[in-house]
Amino acid sequence: xEDFNIPTELCANGKKAAESIVALLTEELSSPSGGGCKAxxxxxxxxxxxxxxxxxxxxxxxxxxGHMARYFNLSYEQYACVDRMGTRLRTLGLYAEQCTGWYSxxxxx
Numbered sequence: 325x326e327d328f329n330i331p332t333e334l335c336a337n338g339k340k341a342a343e344s345i346v347a348l349l350t351e352e353l354s355s356p357s358g359g360g361c362k363a364x365x366x367x368x369x370x371x372x373x374x375x376x377x378x379x380x381x382x383x384x385x386x387x388x389x390g391h392m393a394r395y396f397n398l399s400y401e402q403y404a405c406v407d408r409m410g411t412r413l414r415t416l417g418l419y420a421e422q423c424t425g426w427y428s429x430x431x432x433x
Contacts, residue, residue: 327358331366338382341430359389381429388426396428
């Protein structure tokens with residue numbers, strides 16, 4: 325599960341979000357994969373990458389090509405998965421917003 329390494333530099337909310345995401349994937353999938361992509365980025369890493377969306381988030385989630393896509397990308401039409409992820413994050417006072425087809429941002433609020 326190297327794809328799901330959680331950056332140590334995340335704020336408390338970012339770390340809780342990443343841990344909760346990994347927990348849900350582990351509960352629902354026998355062997356979750358990030359598709360070879362690094363799944364989690366800190367807000368600072370993301371700002372430095374030059375991407376346009378996701379600024380102000382506590383966590384960036386890259387779901388391109390992996391099992392996480394069904395939980396974040398509405399184009400997959402796996403609405404029950406998106407709802408379960410949303411519920412899980414809301415219990416932490418967080419929410420996810422899809423930025424593009426390959427990454428989403430998690431915000432406090």
